[in-house]
Amino acid sequence: xxxxxxxxxxxxxxxxxxxxxxxxxxxxxxxxxxxxxxxxxxxxxxxxxxxxxxxxxxxxxxxxxxxxxxxxxxxxxxxxxxxxxxxxxxxxxxxxxxxxxxxxxxxxxxxx
Amino acid sequence: xxxxxxxxxxxxxxxxxxxxxxxxxxxxxxxxxxxxxxxxxxxxxxxxxxxxxxxxxxxxxxxxxxxxxxxxxxxxxxxxxxxxxxxxxxxxxxxxxxxxxxxxxxxxxxxx
Numbered sequence: 001x002x003x004x005x006x007x008x009x010x011x012x013x014x015x016x017x018x019x020x021x022x023x024x025x026x027x028x029x030x031x032x033x034x035x036x037x038x039x040x041x042x043x044x045x046x047x048x049x050x051x052x053x054x055x056x057x058x059x060x061x062x063x064x065x066x067x068x069x070x071x072x073x074x075x076x077x078x079x080x081x082x083x084x085x086x087x088x089x090x091x092x093x094x095x096x097x098x099x100x101x102x103x104x105x106x107x108x109x110x111x112x
Numbered sequence: 113x114x115x116x117x118x119x120x121x122x123x124x125x126x127x128x129x130x131x132x133x134x135x136x137x138x139x140x141x142x143x144x145x146x147x148x149x150x151x152x153x154x155x156x157x158x159x160x161x162x163x164x165x166x167x168x169x170x171x172x173x174x175x176x177x178x179x180x181x182x183x184x185x186x187x188x189x190x191x192x193x194x195x196x197x198x199x200x201x202x203x204x205x206x207x208x209x210x211x212x213x214x215x216x217x218x219x220x221x222x223x224x
Contacts, residue, residue: 043212093212100146101156106154106155
C-alpha cells in the first residue's frame with residue numbers, strides 16, 4: 001500500500017507569511033506525528049495525534065505553530081508569520097497505534 | 113530517558129558486511145531497541161527492532177548482547193544504497209516515549 005505522503009515537497013516563502021503543510025498518513029494508522037529537522041541536526045518532535053485523544057502539543061516551539069487532524073486521517077501543520085529560523089525539513093510519520101513509525105519524504109521549507 | 117551512544121562515522125566497502133554498534137547501558141527492562149536510517153535528502157526509514165533475542169529481516173540483522181547494554185546492527189552485504197545515517201533508539205514497551213529523538217547517529221560511507 002501507499003506510504004506516508006506529504007505536500008508540498010518544497011516551499012519557499014517570505015518572512016511573515018503563513019504556510020500550510022499537509023500529511024496523508026498510511027491508511028488505518030491511528031497515530032500521526034510531526035517532526036522537524038534543521039540542516040545537519042537531529043529530529044525535533046513537534047506534535048502527536050492518537051485517535052480521538054487530545055493531541056500532545058508539547059513540542060510546538062511557539063504559538064505560531066498549530067496542527068489539525070481531520071477525521072482521524074489527514075493532518076495540516078500551519079506556521080503563522082514565518083521566521084527565517086523556521087526553515088527546516090518538516091517530517092510527518094504515522095504508526096499503527098503506538099509502534100514503529102513510518103515517515104514521509106518531508107517538506108523542505110525555506111523562509112527568505 | 114535512556115540514551116544511546118554510537119560512533120560518529122564508519123566506512124565500509126561494497127558487498128562486505130558492516131557491523132554498526134550501539135551502547136545503551138541504562139536501558140530498562142521494557143525498552144525495545146529500534147534502528148532507523150536516513151538516506152540523503154529522505155525521511156527516516158525503519159530498519160529493525162528487538163527486545164532480547166537476535167532478529168533478522170530482509171534489510172538487516174540485529175544482535176543484542178545478553179545484558180542488553182549494547183546491540184549491533186548488521187548489514188550482511190553493504191551496497192552503495194546503504195550509505196546513510198543510522199540511528200539507534202530505545203522505545204518503551206508501552207510506547208510511552210513515542211517522541212522519537214534522533215541524536216547524530218552513525219554516518220555510514222560505502223566505498224565502491
